[in-house]
Amino acid sequence: MAANILIIDDEETIRLSLRGILEDEGFSVVEAESGEQGLELLGTDIPDMVFLDIWLPGMDGLEALGIISRDYEGLPVIMISGHGTIETAVKALKKGAFDFIEKPLSLEKVVVSARNGLEFSRLRQENQALKTRISSEQPITLTGESKPIADLKEVIGRVAPTESWVLITGENGTGKEIVARSIHNQSGRADRPLVAVNCAAIPEELIESELFGHEKGAFTGAEKAQEGKFELADGSTLFLDEIGDMSLKTQAKILRILQEQAFEHVGGRKTIKVDVRVIAATNKDLAREIEAGNFREDLYYRLKVFPLELPPLRDRAGDIPLLIADFMDTLVRQHGFKPIAFAPEALDVLTQYRWPGNVRELKNFVERMFIMFAGDTVTADRLPPEFKPAPRAPEPEAPTAQASPMDDLISQGPADLKQARADFEARFLEAKLREFDGNISQLAKAIGLERSSLYRKLKAYNIQTD
Ligand SMILES: Nc1ncnc2c1ncn2[C@@H]1O[C@H](COP(=O)(O)OP(=O)(O)OP(=O)(O)O)[C@@H](O)[C@H]1O
Numbered sequence: 001m002a003a004n005i006l007i008i009d010d011e012e013t014i015r016l017s018l019r020g021i022l023e024d025e026g027f028s029v030v031e032a033e034s035g036e037q038g039l040e041l042l043g044t045d046i047p048d049m050v051f052l053d054i055w056l057p058g059m060d061g062l063e064a065l066g067i068i069s070r071d072y073e074g075l076p077v078i079m080i081s082g083h084g085t086i087e088t089a090v091k092a093l094k095k096g097a098f099d100f101i102e103k104p105l106s107l108e109k110v111v112v113s114a115r116n117g118l119e120f121s122r123l124r125q126e127n128q129a130l131k132t133r134i135s136s137e138q139p140i141t142l143t144g145e146s147k148p149i150a151d152l153k154e155v156i157g158r159v160a161p162t163e164s165w166v167l168i169t170g171e172n173g174t175g176k177e178i179v180a181r182s183i184h185n186q187s188g189r190a191d192r193p194l195v196a197v198n199c200a201a202i203p204e205e206l207i208e209s210e211l212f213g214h215e216k217g218a219f220t221g222a223e224k225a226q227e228g229k230f231e232l233a234d235g236s237t238l239f240l241d242e243i244g245d246m247s248l249k250t251q252a253k254i255l256r257i258l259q260e261q262a263f264e265h266v267g268g269r270k271t272i273k274v275d276v277r278v279i280a281a282t283n284k285d286l287a288r289e290i291e292a293g294n295f296r297e298d299l300y301y302r303l304k305v306f307p308l309e310l311p312p313l314r315d316r317a318g319d320i321p322l323l324i325a326d327f328m329d330t331l332v333r334q335h336g337f338k339p340i341a342f343a344p345e346a347l348d349v350l351t352q353y354r355w356p357g358n359v360r361e362l363k364n365f366v367e368r369m370f371i372m373f374a375g376d377t378v379t380a381d382r383l384p385p386e387f388k389p390a391p392r393a394p395e396p397e398a399p400t401a402q403a404s405p406m407d408d409l410i411s412q413g414p415a416d417l418k419q420a421r422a423d424f425e426a427r428f429l430e431a432k433l434r435e436f437d438g439n440i441s442q443l444a445k446a447i448g449l450e451r452s453s454l455y456r457k458l459k460a461y462n463i464q465t466d
């Protein structure tokens with residue numbers, strides 16, 4: 001995309017000559033005659049740089065500069081003035097101006113200043129991307145030597161360098177996100193940060209604006225224009241997580257991007273072109289969602305350009321000891337925990353367990369064991385209740401007069417109130433979710449929770465949502 005430059009100056013001759021210089025350099029230019037109009041334009045389309053006159057009728061340049069540097073952090077602003085004194089220049093620079101040029105405009109100075117400004121904002125973005133990458137955890141490694149994981153790594157290595165869109169499916173906690181990141185990191189787009197959107201965690205009304213951006217005033221509360229994730233991911237990868245939770249309307253728009261790489265802001269008319277590779281993930285069975293009329297069939301087939309199905313942990317139980325060792329290693333080395341050991345019988349029990357929450361459940365479990373048994377050995381009898389063989393059914397004559405399911409819950413449950421409450425909540429949500437046939441939106445409504453917070457709870461309790 002050619003860089004976009006906004007000129008705010010009340011003198012038409014100045015705007016014309018600046019436009020001429022900048023367009024000759026290949027930039028595209030938008031003009032405003034006043035600070036107010038300039039801010040209005042900024043509200044609908046964010047440029048890459050601004051030329052701003054200091055002396056303006058109405059809101060003056062310094063005031064406009066204050067607002068721009070507050071609301072559009074990092075946007076380079078070059079001040080123009082005919083009455084340039086050192087004092088105003090210093091004031092402007094202190095308020096966040098990138099540079100200062102004087103009238104009459106020198107062609108050379110304008111060009112140099114514009115190039116520097118754009119270079120600065122590019123470097124700034126790159127720097128931010130680097131920082132995000134450095135802070136975003138350790139390098140991504142998929143632990144496992146089982147056949148399914150070895151195959152998966154090989155396929156990732158093959159698909160990553162291509163431009164193919166990828167659809168990752170698999171149960172909760174099987175590693176869909178880590179696989180998406182690893183595809184991105186091994187792709188030609190790795191020098192830019194992956195942009196991730198969790199479609200289930202965003203309230204439905206906001207998904208479109210989150211993905212496509214919006215214009216100022218597009219809806220109540222849209223006080224300024226905002227770029228969407230598709231624009232942020234231009235030249236990079238967009239990770240659309242929990243795509244099965246997207247409304248049909250949003251799906252239609254996604255399909256169009258897939259076909260044309262073009263879209264409009266919510267409330268906007270301008271068509272925006274981007275170059276984005278999408279990796280989508282879901283724990284839902286999309287074929288079933290199509291039958292139920294919740295997912296577009298054409299989108300499914302377009303996304304399935306490259307399907308990756310992640311195996312549940314129980315199908316590659318051989319990797320469990322390796323994963324445990326890996327998580328232990330991280331906890332000891334990076335978080336300074338005292339090492340623990342697992343007795344062989346304990347490991348046996350762990351490899352036979354079903355792990356409904358897959359690798360995430362295993363990881364959380366290892367952390368729990370560190371907290372409880374730092375510096376010690378975890379033997380089979382020390383494992384938490386979910387790993388114990390199911391209790392035998394009670395003898396028919398056993399129930400006493402006042403026994404109720406609640407009493408059972410209390411006598412078998414944890415001694416700690418917080419844990420008991422969490423256990424109850426998890427069981428309650430699990431049962432209700434079944435009752436509502438896995439429909440999160442309906443369940444949320446029925447129990448009076450926001451869809452996104454219900455979703456977070458289900459995830460925290462490792463409750464399967466498909
Ligand atoms: N093969 C693996 N090696 C090491 N760690 C893994 C592996 N697979 C998953 N993990 C870890 O397990 C946790 C869950 O993985 P991730 O978030 O990628 O799963 P997910 O499939 O996206 O889950 P959900 O469907 O719940 O969003 C993460 O902490 C991740 O680092």
Ligand SMILES: [Mg+2]
Pocket residue numbers: 176177241
């Ligand atoms: Mg995930």
